[in-house]
Amino acid sequence: MFGLIGHLTSLEHAQSVARELGYPEYADQGLDFWCSAPPQIVDTIRVKSATGQEIEGRYVESCFLPEMLATRRIKAATRKVINAMAHAQKNGINITALGGFSSIIFENFNLAQIKQVRNVMLEFERFTTGNTHTAYILCRQVEQASRQLGINLSDATVAVCGATGDIGSAVCRWLNTRADVAELLLIARNQERLQALQDELGRGKIQGLEEALPQADIIVWVASMPKGVEIDPTQLTQPCLLIDGGYPKNLGTKIQHPGVTVLNGGIVEHSLDIDWKIMSIVNMDVPARQLFACFAESMLLEFEKLHTNFSWGRNRITVEKMEQIGEASVRHGFRPLLLPNPN
Numbered sequence: 586m587f588g589l590i591g592h593l594t595s596l597e598h599a600q601s602v603a604r605e606l607g608y609p610e611y612a613d614q615g616l617d618f619w620c621s622a623p624p625q626i627v628d629t630i631r632v633k634s635a636t637g638q639e640i641e642g643r644y645v646e647s648c649f650l651p652e653m654l655a656t657r658r659i660k661a662a663t664r665k666v667i668n669a670m671a672h673a674q675k676n677g678i679n680i681t682a683l684g685g686f687s688s689i690i691f692e693n694f695n696l697a698q699i700k701q702v703r704n705v706m707l708e709f710e711r712f713t714t715g716n717t718h719t720a721y722i723l724c725r726q727v728e729q730a731s732r733q734l735g736i737n738l739s740d741a742t743v744a745v746c747g748a749t750g751d752i753g754s755a756v757c758r759w760l761n762t763r764a765d766v767a768e769l770l771l772i773a774r775n776q777e778r779l780q781a782l783q784d785e786l787g788r789g790k791i792q793g794l795e796e797a798l799p800q801a802d803i804i805v806w807v808a809s810m811p812k813g814v815e816i817d818p819t820q821l822t823q824p825c826l827l828i829d830g831g832y833p834k835n836l837g838t839k840i841q842h843p844g845v846t847v848l849n850g851g852i853v854e855h856s857l858d859i860d861w862k863i864m865s866i867v868n869m870d871v872p873a874r875q876l877f878a879c880f881a882e883s884m885l886l887e888f889e890k891l892h893t894n895f896s897w898g899r900n901r902i903t904v905e906k907m908e909q910i911g912e913a914s915v916r917h918g919f920r921p922l923l924l925p926n927p928n
Contacts, residue, residue, distance in 0.1 A: 586643065586677065588682070588883060590684055590687050591685055592649040593867075602866050616656070616658075624668050626645055630643065630863075634857075634916075634917040635857070640887045644861070648669075651686065665690075680711060680713060681713070682882055684879050685879075709894055709897070713883060713895045715881070720759065720902055743805065744792075746808045751896075752807045752902075754900050758785075758904050768790070770789070771783060772794055772797050794814065804828065807831065823845070824844050853914070855875075856919075889913050
């Protein structure tokens with residue numbers, strides 16, 4: 586059995602979803618209540634592979650909200666993630682993906698040092714961040730959506746914003762060795778990590794956001810938006826492909842210009858309907874067929890009976906592991922979300 590640990594995008598969103606799912610005691614509560622609310626299994630999921638194999642999973646709502654980080658309720662946020670992991674393990678889930686902020690919180694606050702939650706000894710091999718599959722899907726979106734827009738990668742400049750993160754660095758490795766990209770621009774806050782990445786790749790220009798974006802034919806955004814920063818679409822190359830790999834997906838509403846195409850990054854489509862409620866709640870366009878690539882990773886590991894933390898730690902994603910999960914992704918009927926066909 587596979588598991589998905591997720592969370593909602595805001596307090597307001599959480600209140601409306603609680604009402605919709607039949608949790609009225611959660612629906613009218615403020616942030617303090619959500620800080621203490623326990624994790625809940627709110628959905629049972631059945632997925633059929635293109636091979637005919639069927640698996641079952643559970644969606645665990647962590648009750649984490651991004652406002653907890655914004656209001657510096659760090660202990661509440663970390664408790665949410667670790668409690669949700671313990672809840673998944675107690676319910677016999679073999680492999681669980683940490684979705685959205687869950688994996689970021691786990692890494693940034695070193696939750697691997699917490700070995701026990703009450704009477705549960707955490708078995709970290711039961712969990713995966715899903716970042717390897719996310720990075721693979723982002724790279725396939727770069728390759729395939731650029732073709733849709735008539736952008737030739739061998740002539741293109743690709744900017745990766747958040748290049749030193751777990752997903753961003755994996756995207757850079759793939760683009761460096763598996764895609765014929767003319768120029769790679771590396772954008773991140775930590776200059777020391779940027780230099781280390783540039784040394785590893787043997788290429789790539791380290792640049793700031795304002796300098797890099799106007800040069801880029803393709804922008805892969807896998808970072809949080811810095812406060813006060815706005816992207817002026819009129820300053821971008823036309824045409825420009827902007828792949829929004831963050832969560833929540835909001836660049837499409839912020840950047841609207843005929844010459845700039847925004848694609849929701851790290852999203853996969855499945856060839857067969859998935860029986861679940863949760864993707865309609867997080868506003869997927871086609872909820873029965875679309876999901877986050879990180880969630881799909883736990884499904885793929887269950888299909889393949891690879892009950893292991895396939896994606897774990899920071900900057901350990903190799904191109905070979907991306908290819909391995911990519912082959913499983915194709916085999917079981919997943920494909921990257923692409924641009925709508927104009928016809």
